[in-house]
Amino acid sequence: MASVKLNNIKKVFGKDTLVIPDITLDVIAGEFLVLVGPSGCGKSTILRMIAGLEEPTMGKIHIGDRNVTNLPPKDRNIAMVFQNYALYPHMNVFYNLAFGLKIRKIHRDEINKRVQTAAEILKIEDLLDRKPKELSGGQRERVALGRAIVRKPKVFLFDEPLSNLDAKLRIEMRAEIKKLHKELGTTMIYVTHDQVEAMTLGSKIIVLNEGVIHQVDTPLNLYRYPADTFVGKFIGNPGINLITCDIDKNFEMIFETGEKLSFSSEQQFQIDLLKKYNNNKIILGIRPEFVSMTKNKNGAFLEGRLKLIEPLGNETLYHFKIGDTEIISREHG
Secondary structure, eight states: OOOEEEEEEEEEETTTEEEEEEEEEEEOTTOEEEEEOSTTSSHHHHHHHHHTSSOOSEEEEEETTEEOTTSOGGGSOEEEEOSSOOOOTTSOHHHHHHHHHHHTTOOHHHHHHHHHHHHHHHTOGGGTTOOGGGSOHHHHHHHHHHHHHTTOOSEEEEESTTTTSOHHHHHHHHHHHHHHHHHHOOEEEEEESOHHHHHHHOSEEEEEETTEEEEEEOHHHHHHSOSSHHHHHHSSSSOOEEEEEEEOTTOOEEETTSOEEOOOGGGTHHHHHHGGGTTSEEEEEEOGGGOOOOSOOSSSOOOOEEEEEEEOSSEEEEEEEETTEEEEEEEEO
16 A cells, blocks of 8 residues: 655646646545545546546656656556446456456466455455356446456555446445455545545545535544535535524624524534624524424524425435525434
8 A cells, every 4th residue: 555645736638728726635555535526526637647547737646655747557556446347348257357467467376366366355256257248237346346456556546436336236335345445455545426425435535626625524524514615515415504694793693584593502602703703694504404393483493484395214304495595404203
């Protein structure tokens, strides 16, 4: 395993299409880092630059102690798993796994040993004689992972590898990839637009938007303490509720409907932080599980109109309209 460092990386396509303005990353050896963000935010471009499939316009890339900025992919000691598995259709699973080792002129006995080890880890020993067309989507994904494992790379790179699988298989393969990381201990960098994948897989997550890093944190901290409204909305399903309100001189929140909410005794410490916003608008963020329905008008409440109910089995989502703002409540059971 090896660390990965990106120093002041900038990427421009063509003459003036700026994709990555300026990014610096430090991935610790053995870490499972997830790059997450909406489509087109630059996460796959970053991964491709680490792999050597794209050249940075500016900046340097280090894998371990080596500056690999100008090295071709074959000299970086990395293995990449793509969204398209790119298996050789005319070869059986064994030769799909062995082919990369064969062209590197690794001894036959060592190839057999590595293929068997990877097959055991991924539980595909009984598939070695099959062609890719005879495999299910999950089995093809395992073969693609196996092809990366046999390389014994210092860094694994994953570019949305589960996006072609159905929901059940995605859950299964998430568990397999997490287990693989635990067994191998190799540095892994994983790109996805699916925040559920990001939260369940990553030990550290980077939230990107338009080539800019909004937050680098653990999954729980991203959820509990989002750095800004983009992270709050993007992380969580559904995302955080955002309500615009004013702070009056008594440090009460005044909403567009004219209703007021006071801070609880446990929240008094926040008043000092809010003093500079006196008589200014702020955005209040509340996760759906902290919003509950009530007919009792005692205590802190906002009055709204129920617009939609989404029963999900173990929980139900209630959509309310409060003034011009839509609020979602998550109720369990």
